[in-house]
Amino acid sequence: MDIAENPVHPQARTHAEEEVLSALVSQYAGTLYRVAFSVLRNPADAEDAVQEAFIRVLRHRDTLGEVRDQRVWLIRIVWNIVLDRKRRAKTRPETDDVSELARVLPAGGLTAEQIACAAQHHAHVLACVDQLPAKERQVLMLSAFEELTSVEIAEVLAITESSVRSRLFRARNLMADLLNHSRSLR
Amino acid sequence: MNPNPLAPDSASGALSGSAEETLRLIASLPAPQGLEDRIHAGLRAAEHAEPHRARILAWPPALRPGRNWVHGAALRSAAAAAIVCVVAGGGWGIYARVQQHRPSSAVTLPAHPAASGGFSNAGAMRVPQTLNGPMLIHPLTAVQTPAKAPARNARKPLHHELPNAAGKAAAQAATK
Numbered sequence: 001m002d003i004a005e006n007p008v009h010p011q012a013r014t015h016a017e018e019e020v021l022s023a024l025v026s027q028y029a030g031t032l033y034r035v036a037f038s039v040l041r042n043p044a045d046a047e048d049a050v051q052e053a054f055i056r057v058l059r060h061r062d063t064l065g066e067v068r069d070q071r072v073w074l075i076r077i078v079w080n081i082v083l084d085r086k087r088r089a090k091t092r093p094e095t096d097d098v099s100e101l102a103r104v105l106p107a108g109g110l111t112a113e114q115i116a117c118a119a120q121h122h123a124h125v126l127a128c129v130d131q132l133p134a135k136e137r138q139v140l141m142l143s144a145f146e147e148l149t150s151v152e153i154a155e156v157l158a159i160t161e162s163s164v165r166s167r168l169f170r171a172r173n174l175m176a177d178l179l180n181h182s183r184s185l186r
Numbered sequence: 187m188n189p190n191p192l193a194p195d196s197a198s199g200a201l202s203g204s205a206e207e208t209l210r211l212i213a214s215l216p217a218p219q220g221l222e223d224r225i226h227a228g229l230r231a232a233e234h235a236e237p238h239r240a241r242i243l244a245w246p247p248a249l250r251p252g253r254n255w256v257h258g259a260a261l262r263s264a265a266a267a268a269i270v271c272v273v274a275g276g277g278w279g280i281y282a283r284v285q286q287h288r289p290s291s292a293v294t295l296p297a298h299p300a301a302s303g304g305f306s307n308a309g310a311m312r313v314p315q316t317l318n319g320p321m322l323i324h325p326l327t328a329v330q331t332p333a334k335a336p337a338r339n340a341r342k343p344l345h346h347e348l349p350n351a352a353g354k355a356a357a358q359a360a361t362k
Contacts, residue, residue, distance in 0.1 A: 021229065022226065025222055025225050025226060025229070029221050029222050030217035033215075033218070034212075034214070034215055034217070037212065038209075050221070051224070054225055054228070058229055058233060121208070122208045125205045125208040126208065140209070145213045146213070175205055
């Protein structure tokens with residue numbers, strides 16, 4: 001840790017903190033948005049969650065210098081926010097995932113019918129993901145992000161790396177069972 | 187997907203490719219246009235709307251966390267030591283004061299109930315019910331009444347006079 005020998009002027013310090021915060025927004029806003037959207041599956045809610053995460057960072061900007069890995073720290077903040085929002089949203093009527101996905105997912109060179117079929121398929125997969133136990137579901141969703149290694153997922157979820165691997169193994173098997181079961185019903 | 191944690195090995199590769207594709211698609215969605223600008227605007231608004239810090243109990247600038255922490259830590263340590271001294275001194279004062287009035291170590295045992303097997307009175311004492319006497323409004327004053335002088339015309343009983351019945355009996359006896 002750097003020891004400030006000379007007292008720093010408060011205004012200069014505030015200015016430096018604002019610059020650090022601005023750099024964090026530019027660098028990690030997209031990542032945080034994707035993490036939030038993977039849980040909330042609503043663009044507006046995901047953006048609100050990212051906004052709330054950075055406001056929390058603003059309130060605790062004094063401790064920015066003590067953060068070891070700012071990316072994992074930010075992901076952990078937004079992860080807790082979206083889980084809390086998801087928990088509260090259970091009391092509200094669920095939004096139509098299929099239409100929302102059809103609107104959000106990229107549709108390069110696809111017809112409207114193909115887009116609708118793809119959206120329906122993705123919604124079905126996500127519905128199977130929602131049926132997983134919470135621990136396995138969280139690991140599976142975080143592992144879909146290319147930016148996160150298993151060590152970083154363990155840091156975000158505050159568990160060990162071996163737990164991440166075992167939960168991921170169980171999640172994959174459960175997911176396969178759910179998909180096979182739904183196929184057999186068709 | 188991340189090749190390190192998500193690479194489907196032979197044991198856990200049961201997850202179908204389409205499901206992985208869905209998760210990967212969700213995880214790689216591009217951020218909406220203007221997201222950073224909106225976040226910056228929101229942060230500026232939040233900074234202006236940030237409530238003022240407490241003025242009465244706020245940390246002095248030298249003690250605020252993250253600022254001049256070397257001096258701040260020393261001052262905080264001194265303040266903590268002072269608080270400990272005050273608390274310990276107060277506790278010792280109370281202890282010393284209570285110790286002076288410590289009751290004697292001898293403990294009086296309650297009287298045992300009667301060993302004869304009867305009911306005991308449990309230490310109760312009978313207090314006779316007394317009546318409330320008249321209240322004296324004026325205080326008593328010692329009044330000395332003078333001794334009565336014998337009246338002059340008071341008739342002294344004669345020793346030869348007899349009561350009526352006794353006199354009659356005596357007269358009858360005399361006539362006989």
